[in-house]
Amino acid sequence: MTTQHKSKSLSRKEKFRDRLIEIIGADGVISSDDELIAYECDALTGYRIKPIFVVLPNSAEEVSAVIKECYKENIPYVPRGAGTGLSGGALPTEEGIVISLSRMNKILDVDIPNQRVVVEPGVVNLWVTDAVSSSGYYYAPDPSSQIVCTIGGNVAENSGGVHCLKYGVTTNHVLGVEMVLPDGEIIEVGGKTLDHPGYDLTGLVVGSEGLLGVVTKVALKIINKPEAVKTLFASFDHIEDAGAAVSGITVRGVIPAGMEIMDSFCIRAVEEAVGAGYPVDAGAILLVELDGPTAEVEALLPIVEEVLKENNAIQIKVAKDAKERELLWKGRKNAFPAMGRISSDYYVQDGVIPRSKLAEVLGEIGELSKKYGLRVANVFHAGDGNLHPLVLYDSSKEGDLDKTLELSGEILQVCVDKGGSITGEHGVGHDKKRFLSLMFDEEDLDAMNLVRCAFDVKGLCNPGKLFPTPRTCVEPGMKPFKEHPLQKAGLGEMY
Amino acid sequence: MLKKNIINNLLRIVGEKNALTEEAELKSFSVDDVLPEIVLFPNEVEQVSEIMKLASKESLSVLPWGSGTKSALGNKPDRADIVLSTKNLDRIVEHGASDLVTTTQCGITLKKFQSILNKENQFLALDPPHVGRKATVGGIIAANDSGPERLRYGTAREFLIGLKVVSADGTIFKGGSKVVKNVAGYDLPKLYVGSLGTLGIIVEATFRLYPVPEYSETYLVSFPTLEDAHGAVMTLLNSDIVITSLEILNPELISSLAKRNDLDIKDDQYTLAIGIKNVEKAVKDQVSTVKTLCDQNGGKGKVISGVQEEKFWDDIRDFPWKLFKTTRVVCKASVLLTQIPQVLETLKRLSDENGIKTYISARAGNGILIISIKGEPSSMIESLNSLRAFVSSIGGHLIIQEAPCEIKAGVSVWGDFGSGLGIMKKIKFNFDPDNLLNPGRFIT
Numbered sequence: 001m002t003t004q005h006k007s008k009s010l011s012r013k014e015k016f017r018d019r020l021i022e023i024i025g026a027d028g029v030i031s032s033d034d035e036l037i038a039y040e041c042d043a044l045t046g047y048r049i050k051p052i053f054v055v056l057p058n059s060a061e062e063v064s065a066v067i068k069e070c071y072k073e074n075i076p077y078v079p080r081g082a083g084t085g086l087s088g089g090a091l092p093t094e095e096g097i098v099i100s101l102s103r104m105n106k107i108l109d110v111d112i113p114n115q116r117v118v119v120e121p122g123v124v125n126l127w128v129t130d131a132v133s134s135s136g137y138y139y140a141p142d143p144s145s146q147i148v149c150t151i152g153g154n155v156a157e158n159s160g161g162v163h164c165l166k167y168g169v170t171t172n173h174v175l176g177v178e179m180v181l182p183d184g185e186i187i188e189v190g191g192k193t194l195d196h197p198g199y200d201l202t203g204l205v206v207g208s209e210g211l212l213g214v215v216t217k218v219a220l221k222i223i224n225k226p227e228a229v230k231t232l233f234a235s236f237d238h239i240e241d242a243g244a245a246v247s248g249i250t251v252r253g254v255i256p257a258g259m260e261i262m263d264s265f266c267i268r269a270v271e272e273a274v275g276a277g278y279p280v281d282a283g284a285i286l287l288v289e290l291d292g293p294t295a296e297v298e299a300l301l302p303i304v305e306e307v308l309k310e311n312n313a314i315q316i317k318v319a320k321d322a323k324e325r326e327l328l329w330k331g332r333k334n335a336f337p338a339m340g341r342i343s344s345d346y347y348v349q350d351g352v353i354p355r356s357k358l359a360e361v362l363g364e365i366g367e368l369s370k371k372y373g374l375r376v377a378n379v380f381h382a383g384d385g386n387l388h389p390l391v392l393y394d395s396s397k398e399g400d401l402d403k404t405l406e407l408s409g410e411i412l413q414v415c416v417d418k419g420g421s422i423t424g425e426h427g428v429g430h431d432k433k434r435f436l437s438l439m440f441d442e443e444d445l446d447a448m449n450l451v452r453c454a455f456d457v458k459g460l461c462n463p464g465k466l467f468p469t470p471r472t473c474v475e476p477g478m479k480p481f482k483e484h485p486l487q488k489a490g491l492g493e494m495y
Numbered sequence: 496m497l498k499k500n501i502i503n504n505l506l507r508i509v510g511e512k513n514a515l516t517e518e519a520e521l522k523s524f525s526v527d528d529v530l531p532e533i534v535l536f537p538n539e540v541e542q543v544s545e546i547m548k549l550a551s552k553e554s555l556s557v558l559p560w561g562s563g564t565k566s567a568l569g570n571k572p573d574r575a576d577i578v579l580s581t582k583n584l585d586r587i588v589e590h591g592a593s594d595l596v597t598t599t600q601c602g603i604t605l606k607k608f609q610s611i612l613n614k615e616n617q618f619l620a621l622d623p624p625h626v627g628r629k630a631t632v633g634g635i636i637a638a639n640d641s642g643p644e645r646l647r648y649g650t651a652r653e654f655l656i657g658l659k660v661v662s663a664d665g666t667i668f669k670g671g672s673k674v675v676k677n678v679a680g681y682d683l684p685k686l687y688v689g690s691l692g693t694l695g696i697i698v699e700a701t702f703r704l705y706p707v708p709e710y711s712e713t714y715l716v717s718f719p720t721l722e723d724a725h726g727a728v729m730t731l732l733n734s735d736i737v738i739t740s741l742e743i744l745n746p747e748l749i750s751s752l753a754k755r756n757d758l759d760i761k762d763d764q765y766t767l768a769i770g771i772k773n774v775e776k777a778v779k780d781q782v783s784t785v786k787t788l789c790d791q792n793g794g795k796g797k798v799i800s801g802v803q804e805e806k807f808w809d810d811i812r813d814f815p816w817k818l819f820k821t822t823r824v825v826c827k828a829s830v831l832l833t834q835i836p837q838v839l840e841t842l843k844r845l846s847d848e849n850g851i852k853t854y855i856s857a858r859a860g861n862g863i864l865i866i867s868i869k870g871e872p873s874s875m876i877e878s879l880n881s882l883r884a885f886v887s888s889i890g891g892h893l894i895i896q897e898a899p900c901e902i903k904a905g906v907s908v909w910g911d912f913g914s915g916l917g918i919m920k921k922i923k924f925n926f927d928p929d930n931l932l933n934p935g936r937f938i939t
Contacts, residue, residue, distance in 0.1 A: 112733075113733070116831075157678065168653060172649065185917070187914040189915040193830055194829050194862060195863060195892060196913060197892055197911075199689070199690055199919045200639075201919070202685075203685025206682065206685075207678050207681070208681055208682075224735050247593055253616060253707075254706075255706065292737055292773075293737055294777075295773075295777035295779075295780045298776075299776060299777065300774070352676050355594050384676040385676065420672070421672045421674050421678075423677070423679050424674075428679055432679075436680060440679075443666050443667065443668040444669050445680075447670065447683060448670075450926055453921075454922040454925050455918060
């Protein structure tokens with residue numbers, strides 16, 4: 001690159017920064033190298049790219065103005081919440097900016113009688129429940145990172161949690177969003193009321209991994225706290241038995257609020273870390289939470305106990321009060337961080353399988369672990385078949401990471417072969433895009449691209465994510481992209 | 496008129512016995528008096544694809560069709576060359592009973608589908624109208640139809656986890672997956688729920704299922720005033736009682752239902768129907784609490800169960816179609832649940848002012864009102880426009896679900912699509928650039 005060329009590109013960058021400062025103010029634009037480091041990656045720290053700038057807008061109007069500027073200058077951008085994502089969804093783009101929504105963190109409307117809360121995207125997940133708890137309500141999706149992760153990030157990833165078996169995931173609790181489209185237009189889709197006429201754009205936007213625009217407001221549904229809650233704990237010698245018990249419980253017509261399994265690696269790590277009272281010599285433990293009307297919970301409890309016994313449970317315990325229950329869950333929620341105690345590095349996967357295949361697949365993962373000579377710890381949302389195999393490795397050891405990635409890929413292949421999915425709640429992002437083709441044919445991906453092209457024809461909004469290979473909106477092989485009649489008539493501009 | 500060779504090519508795809516071309520036969524497939532030129536009943540997904548390839552090549556418009564129970568929904572179509580019925584695509588592809596998941600072809604009727612699932616003590620948690628009139632699974636998805644139990648289970652979007660679609664150009668593609676939790680790729684199933692056949696022909700669907708609840712009871716209770724009735728609703732919704740369905744019925748509706756169902760209940764008051772399904776003891780306990788709470792609010796009622804209860808909910812689900820067999824005007828309002836009384840009062844005022852009669856079943860926990868109107872066409876048009884103006888002014892929506900053409904000429908069927916319309920049009924354009932699928936009826 002010649003000096004002249006370099007100085008020219010720098011000045012374009014500087015001009016762009018000045019424009020951003022005009023829009024948001026100097027304190028809302030980060031451009032110094034040492035501050036940008038914090039935005040190089042999300043919780044998937046293996047991939048890092050430094051953005052050219054980070055902006056911290058305060059309103060939808062500021063987001064819109066920034067995006068209009070990006071649109072004009074063809075600068076890609078990545079929206080970011082708390083950066084807790086595990087798939088690299090908030091990984092910056094080369095020569096792009098990051099739009100951090102952390103300042104837009106107000107709860108705008110708490111409407112208890114209508115069971116709705118409207119928030120800005122930077123609001124932390126747990127704050128929603130905190131805002132409505134005293135009225136007897138809560139916000140159901142509860143990812144393990146709920147004390148830091150934001151609603152905006154939850155919307156992008158369609159986050160789950162430990163109670164989504166019965167109550168569903170983020171998409172089942174988001175009724176509408178305000179968003180800034182990739183051309184800068186602010187639109188509202190859905191809202192506090194149900195059944196807005198037209199396509200369910202809300203349903204499309206939730207889980208779109210930040211590729212369709214930047215969400216600036218979210219309308220959420222809150223639900224009543226159940227009358228009764230009972231948490232059961234069971235230990236097993238073999239993890240396959242725990243898996244079979246989970247399938248057995250649903251076959252008997254019981255849908256618990258959540259069912260979670262941890263294997264012996266996790267149990268030991270968690271015990272050391274938080275002392276949840278799990279037996280350290282067990283091969284696996286299973287947590288089952290029942291909730292609902294008292295009489296229902298009382299009727300279902302013996303059924304669950306029976307199934308546990310049928311599947312060789314060693315110890316079965318029912319938490320006798322809220323304190324005991326919280327302790328049991330504390331262990332589960334701290335499983336990921338606790339793994340640091342038994343391994344310097346770990347790589348987490350998020351595959352899903354049909355519940356009935358749990359025992360079988362856990363066995364296969366064990367075999368793969370042996371084949372690669374790498375330990376695999378299992379902690380997962382067993383009720384909905386959502387596995388989180390953690391491959392333990394040592395990044396200082398030559399070749400360990402490559403082997404880890406290969407092993408993880410094989411695990412995902414097993415999930416897909418059993419009729420499952422490569423990701424249940426973490427998203428495809430940067431990390432798993434190469435695996436998306438395991439599930440979807442070219443025709444399926446083309447259909448998804450038609451959606452993306454309706455929103456982001458220039459491909460500036462979180463580009464390079466989700467799709468296995470870059471797709472433009474006029475790619476050869478796709479049917480020719482026709483001009484929209486409005487454009488043809490000169491009434492609208494697409495590019 | 497379709498050219499002879501095009502007709503022949505279409506007949507070759509499905510076979511002559513799977514097509515109708517005689518005018519007399521075509522009549523029952525007309526949409527808002529627009530008569531198709533041919534009705535096709537493909538037996539295989541590949542045939543649907545062949546039809547769409549030909550339609551795309553020859554620019555033929557196609558109206559996707561299940562059993563036609565919702566053919567009155569939407570604007571009058573701009574054109575209608577082909578009606579493509581999925582009714583022969585009625586096989587269950589796989590039923591993972593132990594996973595509470597099933598995949599089915601979409602031409603299956605909901606009735607048949609449920610009866611197969613019921614054998615495993617499972618069900619698809621949708622209770623829309625028209626089940627007795629052979630509503631198909633695909634049609635229910637496309638129209639996003641639901642019933643009173645949406646309070647407990649939600650609508651199709653909550654449990655449609657995967658689908659297969661034949662697009663306007665004949666490409667077959669899938670979206671979603673066959674497991675209950677999945678975030679890989681865009682959530683295409685959501686886009687298709689309520690897309691009214693404008694984005695492709697839905698040929699296969701994968702659903703999450705629920706276990707059939709053990710027992711059911713309903714408390715029917717009337718209140719001296721609307722305020723009392725709604726007060727009871729708010730108390731119930733703010734409690735930890737798990738209600739399956741909760742309807743406010745206006746006096747006109749309850750009086751018609753009381754006669755049909757031998758209900759022996761006051762027929763000149765606002766009435767609540769509170770349905771609870773669960774294990775038997777939980778139902779009995781909760782119904783007893785419901786009774787206490789309602790009666791404290793001035794309610795007076797009775798518990799129904801068994802056949803009488805089933806028959807009652809059948810009528811509510813199929814309201815107003817079962818109640819009124821002839822010319823119907825049906826609309827659906829959606830507001831916040833606290834705004835329901837305002838809508839009911841507005842309707843009462845419009846009834847008095849315009850000399851119309853309104854029958855209303857309000858999904859009290861969802862803020863949805865199913866409204867049927869009788870009267871002179873001009874008064875109905877005036878009332879519907881006034882109602883929409885009111886509902887919009889409080890942030891809600893009104894759509895016309897069924898009405899004769901002369902009413903549709905005076906009232907917009909869909910109302911305002913909102914600021915997302917531009918994107919909706921682009922999606923429609925990207926998926927169906929030649930506007931072949933249900934042209935003019937919905938997003939165009």
